[in-house]
Amino acid sequence: MPLLDIRGLRLNFETETGSLELFRSFNLTVERKEILGIVGESGSGKSTLAYAILRLLPANARILGGEIILDGQSLLELREDEIRKIRGKKLTMVFQDASTSLNPLFRVKDQMLAVIKENVGLEGSPARQHAVQLLKQVELPDAEGVMDSFPFELSGGMQQRVMLSMALSSNPKLIIADEPTSSVDSTIQEQILRLFRRLRAERDFSMILITHSVAVAQEVCDRLAVMYAGDIVEEGPAGRVMASPKHPYTEALIRSIPVPRSTRGRKEDLPVVWGQVPDLMNPPDPSAMLSLSKGVS
Numbered sequence: 001m002p003l004l005d006i007r008g009l010r011l012n013f014e015t016e017t018g019s020l021e022l023f024r025s026f027n028l029t030v031e032r033k034e035i036l037g038i039v040g041e042s043g044s045g046k047s048t049l050a051y052a053i054l055r056l057l058p059a060n061a062r063i064l065g066g067e068i069i070l071d072g073q074s075l076l077e078l079r080e081d082e083i084r085k086i087r088g089k090k091l092t093m094v095f096q097d098a099s100t101s102l103n104p105l106f107r108v109k110d111q112m113l114a115v116i117k118e119n120v121g122l123e124g125s126p127a128r129q130h131a132v133q134l135l136k137q138v139e140l141p142d143a144e145g146v147m148d149s150f151p152f153e154l155s156g157g158m159q160q161r162v163m164l165s166m167a168l169s170s171n172p173k174l175i176i177a178d179e180p181t182s183s184v185d186s187t188i189q190e191q192i193l194r195l196f197r198r199l200r201a202e203r204d205f206s207m208i209l210i211t212h213s214v215a216v217a218q219e220v221c222d223r224l225a226v227m228y229a230g231d232i233v234e235e236g237p238a239g240r241v242m243a244s245p246k247h248p249y250t251e252a253l254i255r256s257i258p259v260p261r262s263t264r265g266r267k268e269d270l271p272v273v274w275g276q277v278p279d280l281m282n283p284p285d286p287s288a289m290l291s292l293s294k295g296v297s
């Protein structure tokens with residue numbers, strides 16, 4: 001049985017100009033101890049999927065059907081107080097920009113200890129020890145110094161590690177990371193991706209890694225799912241998808257990964273993914289999306 005099983009999910013947004021149908025019959029599974037990469041361009045529905053799993057959707061979103069089953073539990077059927085017992089514990093999230101997720105007014109220790117109290121039930125010195133251990137696990141050796149800092153005193157990469165340590169604090173089954181490395185530079189990105197791989201090998205969790213970047217997904221994911229206009233247009237083992245993409249949109253995404261000039265041998269323009277994201281108020285026939293490969297919008 002997969003850890004996460006999404007079946008036939010249907011989701012609309014009610015807007016002033018009408019109903020926007022994002023997920024028509026969305027299916028996805030995440031296996032235990034798997035890192036699943038979700039790639040796709042802006043507006044394809046990656047974050048909405050994360051919020052649907054967490055049951056943190058905006059007020060104008062309507063789930064019209066389908067199931068989201070986490071570890072045998074049907075999340076859409078839970079009451080608000082029941083989902084709160086799962087969110088932050090069995091199911092946690094790392095957001096894109098740690099500097100806006102961490103509260104600038106409180107020291108790291110106050111924020112970590114509050115999370116540990118709420119989600120793990122520890123207080124006082126055991127909670128402190130747990131926090132120090134977590135910070136060491138995310139490769140922040142000066143854990144005491146980090147705990148005493150305000151977020152603005154830490155670099156972007158350190159802040160992101162603090163966020164990750166909080167997401168790990170309750171020993172979750174599933175971590176959803178939405179663009180976790182897009183606000184840090186490429187060296188730090190590389191270190192954080194390596195850290196994900198190391199932690200996954202050491203601990204028992206699965207991860208959904210949401211990213212615009214096929215290159216990032218390829219670095220760290222076991223399997224890739226490519227989203228386009230609220231649908232998964234291709235999925236498979238990361239190596240297979242990268243080596244022989246079956247869908248023209250995936251192929252276009254892979255072609256748009258920058259390659260250093262020295263490797264390519266000569267100066268070339270970076271290929272672009274042609275076309276516009278379809279208007280989801282009037283979604284096109286899925287077969288029309290195939291025209292992407294020919295550069296027709």
Ligand SMILES: Nc1ncnc2c1ncn2[C@@H]1O[C@H](COP(=O)(O)OP(=O)(O)OP(=O)(O)O)[C@@H](O)[C@H]1O
Binds near residue numbers: 041047049058060280
């Ligand atoms: N509250 C909302 N009301 C109406 N439409 C929304 C709302 N939230 C998202 N959408 C629409 O749903 C679609 C998917 O948005 P979403 O934010 O999930 O995309 P994304 O893949 O995460 O994009 P990005 O890569 O830019 O983060 C977009 O067309 C977006 O405009």
Ligand SMILES: [Mg+2]
Binds near residue numbers: 048178
């Ligand atoms: Mg998003």
